[in-house]
Amino acid sequence: MMFARLPRPPRALVRGAARGVVYGTALAAALAIAACSSPSSRFYTLGGADSAAAAARTGAAPAWLIEVAPVNVPPQVARNQLVVQTGPTQVQLLEQERWASLPGDEIRRALSTNLTQQLGTIDTFGTAHPDDAAVYRIAMNVQRFESWPGSHALIDAVWSVRAVRSNAVMTCRSVISETVGGGYDALVDGHRRALAEVSTQIATGVRAMAAAAVATTNATGRTSSSSRPAAAPVVPPCPSAGTAAGAGA
Numbered sequence: 001m002m003f004a005r006l007p008r009p010p011r012a013l014v015r016g017a018a019r020g021v022v023y024g025t026a027l028a029a030a031l032a033i034a035a036c037s038s039p040s041s042r043f044y045t046l047g048g049a050d051s052a053a054a055a056a057r058t059g060a061a062p063a064w065l066i067e068v069a070p071v072n073v074p075p076q077v078a079r080n081q082l083v084v085q086t087g088p089t090q091v092q093l094l095e096q097e098r099w100a101s102l103p104g105d106e107i108r109r110a111l112s113t114n115l116t117q118q119l120g121t122i123d124t125f126g127t128a129h130p131d132d133a134a135v136y137r138i139a140m141n142v143q144r145f146e147s148w149p150g151s152h153a154l155i156d157a158v159w160s161v162r163a164v165r166s167n168a169v170m171t172c173r174s175v176i177s178e179t180v181g182g183g184y185d186a187l188v189d190g191h192r193r194a195l196a197e198v199s200t201q202i203a204t205g206v207r208a209m210a211a212a213a214v215a216t217t218n219a220t221g222r223t224s225s226s227s228r229p230a231a232a233p234v235v236p237p238c239p240s241a242g243t244a245a246g247a248g249a
Contacts, residue, residue, distance in 0.1 A: 045100040046110040062121040064134035114199035135164040153190030168233035208236035
């Protein structure tokens with residue numbers, strides 16, 4: 001039986017086909033990698049930049065201490081992703097724009113830094129302290145934490161200052177709105193400024209509570225030998241925005 005020999009294809013054609021297969025495989029791999037990869041996330045924090053300076057100023061034993069309790073925030077923003085307002089009844093969840101920690105933790109950390117710096121004291125939350133130390137416990141419940149890109153950042157919070165081992169409690173509300181430019185950096189910075197203003201109002205409240213406690217102690221000491229009952233704790237009025245700004249200057 002006779003077989004006819006088929007003609008060989010030109011070597012150039014074989015080499016071109018091989019290069020085409022290699023190129024196609026590399027292109028497919030690159031497309032697969034691009035399809036699997038996602039844009040990198042950016043992380044933001046509300047932490048103050050002067051925490052080291054605050055720590056240096058609070059090296060000596062302060063006249064009184066503070067305890068900044070964990071901060072409550074609305075459930076819709078209690079997540080790592082930034083939640084921005086797109087309308088009165090609509091929000092957008094940003095997967096690539098994230099908080100370094102949960103917003104409640106970010107607010108508590110920034111609040112603690114601001115207050116220890118402004119008051120020259122120490123935040124002893126979760127830490128043992130002397131039984132006879134004057135301690136003021138600060139609690140905050142954020143009712144609105146709104147982010148409007150290119151418009152404003154708003155914090156609406158109810159907060160309290162309570163003298164430990166006393167019935168004296170100051171309960172106040174702060175509503176701060178800061179104008180912001182475009183971009184998420186400007187939005188986070190607006191929240192940082194708003195929180196700084198809230199911190200100034202709380203610091204003013206702590207100072208007023210401490211002064212009232214001293215006045216009450218002096219009055220009680222003067223009448224301790226008489227039959228009159230001890231003076232009731234005095235709770236100062238909530239600081240106004242103007243008063244707080246003047247006290248923080």
